[in-house]
Amino acid sequence: MLLPTGLTTPYLLVDLDVLDANVAAMAALADRLGLQLRPHAKTHKCLPVAARQLAAGACGLTVATIAEAEVFAAICDDLFIAYPLWVDEARGRRLQAVAERVRRLAVGLDSAEAARALARHLGPGLDVLVEVDSGHRRSGVVPGEAGRVAAAAARAGLSVRGVFTFPGHAYSPGAMAPAAVGEAVAISRAVDALRAAGLAVEVRSGGSTPSAAATVPEALTELRPGVYVFGDSQQLELGTADLDGIALVAVGTVVSRYADRVILDAGSKVLGADRAPWATGFGTVPAAPRARVIGLSEHHANVHWPDPPALGAQVAVVPNHVCAAVNLADELVVARGGAVVDRWRVAARGANT
Amino acid sequence: MLLPTGLTTPYLLVDLDVLDANVAAMAALADRLGLQLRPHAKTHKCLPVAARQLAAGACGLTVATIAEAEVFAAICDDLFIAYPLWVDEARGRRLQAVAERVRRLAVGLDSAEAARALARHLGPGLDVLVEVDSGHRRSGVVPGEAGRVAAAAARAGLSVRGVFTFPGHAYSPGAMAPAAVGEAVAISRAVDALRAAGLAVEVRSGGSTPSAAATVPEALTELRPGVYVFGDSQQLELGTADLDGIALVAVGTVVSRYADRVILDAGSKVLGADRAPWATGFGTVPAAPRARVIGLSEHHANVHWPDPPALGAQVAVVPNHVCAAVNLADELVVARGGAVVDRWRVAARGANT
Numbered sequence: 001m002l003l004p005t006g007l008t009t010p011y012l013l014v015d016l017d018v019l020d021a022n023v024a025a026m027a028a029l030a031d032r033l034g035l036q037l038r039p040h041a042k043t044h045k046c047l048p049v050a051a052r053q054l055a056a057g058a059c060g061l062t063v064a065t066i067a068e069a070e071v072f073a074a075i076c077d078d079l080f081i082a083y084p085l086w087v088d089e090a091r092g093r094r095l096q097a098v099a100e101r102v103r104r105l106a107v108g109l110d111s112a113e114a115a116r117a118l119a120r121h122l123g124p125g126l127d128v129l130v131e132v133d134s135g136h137r138r139s140g141v142v143p144g145e146a147g148r149v150a151a152a153a154a155r156a157g158l159s160v161r162g163v164f165t166f167p168g169h170a171y172s173p174g175a176m177a178p179a180a181v182g183e184a185v186a187i188s189r190a191v192d193a194l195r196a197a198g199l200a201v202e203v204r205s206g207g208s209t210p211s212a213a214a215t216v217p218e219a220l221t222e223l224r225p226g227v228y229v230f231g232d233s234q235q236l237e238l239g240t241a242d243l244d245g246i247a248l249v250a251v252g253t254v255v256s257r258y259a260d261r262v263i264l265d266a267g268s269k270v271l272g273a274d275r276a277p278w279a280t281g282f283g284t285v286p287a288a289p290r291a292r293v294i295g296l297s298e299h300h301a302n303v304h305w306p307d308p309p310a311l312g313a314q315v316a317v318v319p320n321h322v323c324a325a326v327n328l329a330d331e332l333v334v335a336r337g338g339a340v341v342d343r344w345r346v347a348a349r350g351a352n353t
Numbered sequence: 354m355l356l357p358t359g360l361t362t363p364y365l366l367v368d369l370d371v372l373d374a375n376v377a378a379m380a381a382l383a384d385r386l387g388l389q390l391r392p393h394a395k396t397h398k399c400l401p402v403a404a405r406q407l408a409a410g411a412c413g414l415t416v417a418t419i420a421e422a423e424v425f426a427a428i429c430d431d432l433f434i435a436y437p438l439w440v441d442e443a444r445g446r447r448l449q450a451v452a453e454r455v456r457r458l459a460v461g462l463d464s465a466e467a468a469r470a471l472a473r474h475l476g477p478g479l480d481v482l483v484e485v486d487s488g489h490r491r492s493g494v495v496p497g498e499a500g501r502v503a504a505a506a507a508r509a510g511l512s513v514r515g516v517f518t519f520p521g522h523a524y525s526p527g528a529m530a531p532a533a534v535g536e537a538v539a540i541s542r543a544v545d546a547l548r549a550a551g552l553a554v555e556v557r558s559g560g561s562t563p564s565a566a567a568t569v570p571e572a573l574t575e576l577r578p579g580v581y582v583f584g585d586s587q588q589l590e591l592g593t594a595d596l597d598g599i600a601l602v603a604v605g606t607v608v609s610r611y612a613d614r615v616i617l618d619a620g621s622k623v624l625g626a627d628r629a630p631w632a633t634g635f636g637t638v639p640a641a642p643r644a645r646v647i648g649l650s651e652h653h654a655n656v657h658w659p660d661p662p663a664l665g666a667q668v669a670v671v672p673n674h675v676c677a678a679v680n681l682a683d684e685l686v687v688a689r690g691g692a693v694v695d696r697w698r699v700a701a702r703g704a705n706t
Binding site: 006008009010011042064065083084085086088090091110111113114117137138139140168253254255256257263265268269270272273274275295297298299300302311312321323324327328329330350352353 | 463618674
């Protein structure tokens with residue numbers, strides 16, 4: 001990626017051509033699989049990126065929080081909060097307000113108690129999807145329990161549209177295809193459980209960036225990947241992106257220099273501190289395949305770099321986990337061929353509630 | 354810590370009484386050691402916290418970036434940017450503007466090149482401190498090189514006031530006292546190197562929260578701890594804070610519940626993703642010593658918890674690294690005995706440039 005000159009570091013840089021290619025490629029994959037695409041907006045948190053995804057055919061957007069829904073309702077009329085919300089009076093009021101702004105709003109749940117809390121604070125007819133654990137061992141019920149939870153939701157007056165899962169265990173080397181199979185099996189069993197409870201299943205939602213290409217299409221109706229728009233170092237190390245597909249980097253300046261090591265001024269407050277156990281470092285340096293980000297402090301990236309660049313040089317680093325990096329920034333600098341063409345506000349930065 | 358009721362999670366909660374006790378305790382320690390205290394404001398990024406530190410006798414503040422200096426110049430007239438800045442024309446203009454607002458401004462450097470860049474873009478007389486590596490292997494020169502760098506800075510027209518180090522290798526179990534000794538040795542050698550170059554040394558600056566109590570006072574003139582105002586799970590696990598000294602927690606809601614596990618809605622976008630190799634998890638749950646935060650996603654804390662609390666319960670989590678958590682929040686909720694008394698804007702959130 002060509003870097004603009006003269007900008008003050010650290011900052012996040014988006015390559016617009018690569019972003020557009022990534023948006024188009026995932027839309028084409030979903031088409032080939034015969035699935036709808038509902039990208040997760042928590043990755044980019046930017047209205048212009050969401051607009052591009054929708055223009056490329058996305059059926060709507062996925063978000064993680066009510067606060068993100070409040071932001072993206074401005075440009076999208078079909079939102080899914082893919083999270084097992086616990087709704088109290090204040091959250092109920094906010095959800096209701098979002099529901100009135102959009103054509104379709106669905107929320108996740110994974111317990112009968114959450115269904116009753118939701119129904120208590122919202123008018124009838126709200127769309128819900130039951131979350132199923134397909135092997136990630138985070139939230140969601142085991143597939144066989146999905147019928148019981150869905151029936152409780154229907155009894156509470158909610159409109160049960162289907163089931164969803166996040167195959168997050170795909171985030172490990174070699175785990176992508178097995179995770180996609182686990183996703184298909186879990187969703188299919190959950191569908192059986194809902195049907196056994198007398199409920200129709202319209203939506204079967206899954207997907208993640210690393211598992212997307214291995215999706216078992218018969219099992220799903222829609223995909224919810226997020227990271228693919230930018231790519232990140234995790235995807236590089238999983239083999240699900242290559243450097244040409246990286247649309248976002250952090251740009252830092254060499255502030256200290258040693259024989260085989262430099263310090264860049266882009267630390268964990270810019271790159272994020274995520275590091276999976278299998279990651280080889282805290283990011284990737286496209287300009288130097290042998291460079292390794294061996295440590296991050298808040299304002300220092302400690303980079304082992306044989307024959308390092310000069311003091312004052314600007315260097316791009318691909319963050320390990322791009323969702324975390326974007327959520328630390330107020331804006332993204334947008335360039336095409338190294339020329340700045342725009343700045344995008346990270347409108348949903350910090351939208352955690 | 355008593356939690357207020359009825360607030361929407363996730364949010365960061367400060368216990369004002371504990372905060373005040375922490376501020377007073379570090380001021381008393383510095384007094385006992387006969388050292389000045391220049392707290393690092395990157396931890397709290399809040400003007401009201403800085404004001405309390407100054408009222409308790411701090412000689413000034415430490416910051417990490419020019420952007421933080423721009424924020425804290427509003428209430429503090431003696432600032433030190435403890436970072437090896439690489440100054441170009443834009444940064445030079447901003448530094449000059451800060452210098453004109455305060456009584457005293459010092460910046461760090463660790464190379465002759467950085468000294469010349471600084472002098473090129475700023476008027477003469479700017480105060481600088483040479484950064485020395487005391488064992489953390491991040492930025493800073495080896496002590497014996499400090500004289501050469503200081504002499505280059507003086508030749509460039511900068512006013513060399515002394516030396517500084519960050520004993521960050523104190524962040525490991527059992528490493529606090531050895532790191533403090535390493536700090537003292539490195540600073541003393543660097544002072545010798547400056548004197549050999551014919552330069553006077555007015556400031557010998559060091560300190561970190563974990564190493565503060567083990568400081569060799571003869572070696573230093575000032576301490577720059579940051580984390581102590583709030584404490585965090587790292588300090589708990591290092592044994593340098595106890596639960597009664599924790600002044601900041603993230604509050605989350607139980608959104609999913611299993612036999613021995615819950616999901617809280619405070620994930621890595623609230624707690625931060627920092628995890629040292631020696632940390633037992635991603636945070637500490639004060640209400641349940643046996644609970645362990647075994648995983649963080651962006652909006653999920655995955656907590657192993659025998660006999661877990663009910664769905665909808667609000668639970669406090671002590672972040673691993675409080676500086677990272679604060680930098681993710683727009684405001685801190687401030688309480689005394691569980692009653693909300695204030696909300697503080699995180700004025701320097703994202704102030705990375």
